[in-house]
Amino acid sequence: xxxxxxxxLWRIFLAGMISVLAxxxxxxxxxxxxxxxxxxxxxxxxxxxxxxxxxxxxxxxQNSPQGAMDYTSGRYTFxxxxxxxxxxxxxxxDLDNVSIEVDAVHVAGPESGTMGIICxxxxxxxxxxxxxTGHGYYGIGRYQxxxxxxxxxxxxxPMDSVKAGSQVNHLRFDCSGTTLSFYVNGYLLESLxxxxxxxxxxxxxxxxxxxxxxxxxxxxxxxxxx
Numbered sequence: 001x002x003x004x005x006x007x008x009l010w011r012i013f014l015a016g017m018i019s020v021l022a023x024x025x026x027x028x029x030x031x032x033x034x035x036x037x038x039x040x041x042x043x044x045x046x047x048x049x050x051x052x053x054x055x056x057x058x059x060x061x062q063n064s065p066q067g068a069m070d071y072t073s074g075r076y077t078f079x080x081x082x083x084x085x086x087x088x089x090x091x092x093x094d095l096d097n098v099s100i101e102v103d104a105v106h107v108a109g110p111e112s113g114t115m116g117i118i119c120x121x122x123x124x125x126x127x128x129x130x131x132x133t134g135h136g137y138y139g140i141g142r143y144q145x146x147x148x149x150x151x152x153x154x155x156x157x158p159m160d161s162v163k164a165g166s167q168v169n170h171l172r173f174d175c176s177g178t179t180l181s182f183y184v185n186g187y188l189l190e191s192l193x194x195x196x197x198x199x200x201x202x203x204x205x206x207x208x209x210x211x212x213x214x215x216x217x218x219x220x221x222x223x224x225x226x
Contacts, residue, residue, distance in 0.1 A: 004099075015109065017132070023208075024073075024195055025054070031206065033162070034072055039193075042205070045225065046223070046224055047092060047093075047095070047098075047152075047220060047222050047223045047224065047225045048091060048221075048222070049219045049220075049222050049223075050091065050220075051069055051075045051220050051221075052074055052075050052076045052187050052218070052221070054071075054096070055071040055156065058064070058091075058092055059070055059071070059089045059090070059091065059203075060088075060089040060090065065081065065092075065213060066080075066081055066082050066085060067079055067080040067081050067082065067085060069087055069088050069089055069206075071212075072217070073212055074205065075217040075218060076089065076217065076218045076221070077107070077142075077214065077215065077217045077218075078204075078206035078214075078216045078217075078218075079126055079213040079214070079215050079216040079217070080104055080109075080113065080206055080207055080208045080212060080215075081209055081210065081212045081213060081217075082212045083208050083209065083210055083212045084208060084209065084210070085156060085207060085208050085212070086148075086206070086207035087116070087205070087206055087207065088094065088118055088121075088127075088129075088203055088204065088205040088206070089203050089204055090118070090121050090201040090202065090203035091202050091221070091223070092201065093119050093202055093206060094199065094200065095119075095200070095201075095202060095203055095223070095225065096120075096198060096199035097176045097177065097225065097226050098119055098173075098174070098176075098199040098202060098223055098224065098225055099116050099172065099173075099176075099223070099224040099225075100119060100172065100173045100174075100202050100221075100223050100224075101117075101170065101171065101173075101220075101222045102117055102145035102170075102171050102174045102204055102219070102220060102221045102222070102223070102226070103168050103169070103170055103185075103218065103219045103220050103222070104116070104168070104169050104170075104171055104204070104216060104217070104218050105166060105167070105168045105172075105216070105217050105219075106134035106165065106166055106214075106215075106216060107166065107208060107215040107216060108213070108214075108215040109208075109211070109212075109213040109214040109215050109218050110111045110134075110208070110209075110210075110211040110213065110214060111133065111164065111165065111215060112121075112133055112134065112135060112208070112209040112210065112211065112215075113134055113206065113208055113209070113214030113215075113216075114131040114132070114133050114204070114205070114206060114207040114208070114209070114214075115131060115132060115133075115134075115169070115171075115202070115204075115205065115206050115216040115218070116129055116130050116131030116132060116171060116173070116204065116205050116206075117130050117132030117172075117173035117201045117204055117205070117214060118130065118173075118201075118202065118204065118205050119173055119175035119180075119200070119202050119210055120175055120197035120199055120200035120201075121200045121201035121202065121203060122197060122200045122201075124143075124146075125144070125145055125146040126142075126143060126145065127142065127143050127146055127197065127200060127201075128140075128141070128142045128173075128175060128180055128194070128196075128197060129141055129142070129205050130171070130173040130180070130182035130189075131133040131156075131205065131207070132162045132184055133156060133162070133170055133209075134164060134165060134166075135164050135179070136159060136160070136164045136217070137154050137157060137158050137159070137162065138156060138157055138162055138182065138184065138189050138190075139151070139155075139156040139157065139161050140152040140180055140182050140189075140190055140192060142194065142196055142197070143195055151180070151192055151194055152182075152190050152192065152196070157190075159184070159187075159189055161184050161186075161187035161189070162184050162185075162189075163185065168182070169173065169184055169185060170182055170185050170186070171183070171207045172184075176226070178193045178194060178195050179191060179192070179193055180192055180194055183188065202220045202223055204221065
């Protein structure tokens, strides 16, 4: 009887240890391994995919009086409280030539708020971006040594293919060689050349212009590689 009880306890202990080990292995997998397209999405050419349903997938999270970013109800949501402020989050990758797509929506606040994609992110002072606003404008630019410069013109430009208000805009930003091409809802907005950066991280960006209180949400972030 004693031997039977001991064996049962040993089996329960082993089962518990196996369960704990399985959970630890799962949680310790890197973000790229968990979300790599081969695991979640078998489509050819897809390198990375995140639908933001997993709060542990590793995107930046912060909360301050100036603004916040976090996972919210299966989306990656930004709140920009101050005027003339950009916030961004990155996926933790290091790539050169990429095509990045994401769904972006203006949730609340002034429609002048910006939403977009970044590529070749080296650090918080050096990267490319493509953005649209909630009232139908767009721009391509770069941060370099902490200074922001529009490459597509002296100011954001209007474009009819950008959906205004709270409608979802499907954004695509191609960074290939020295060419930067920005699309919205299937339409090419502009393609231009720049040689400042050749590789880096990818991510999303949201910001405010003259007014703060902007809320932007992103979903279905996909990275394609040639």
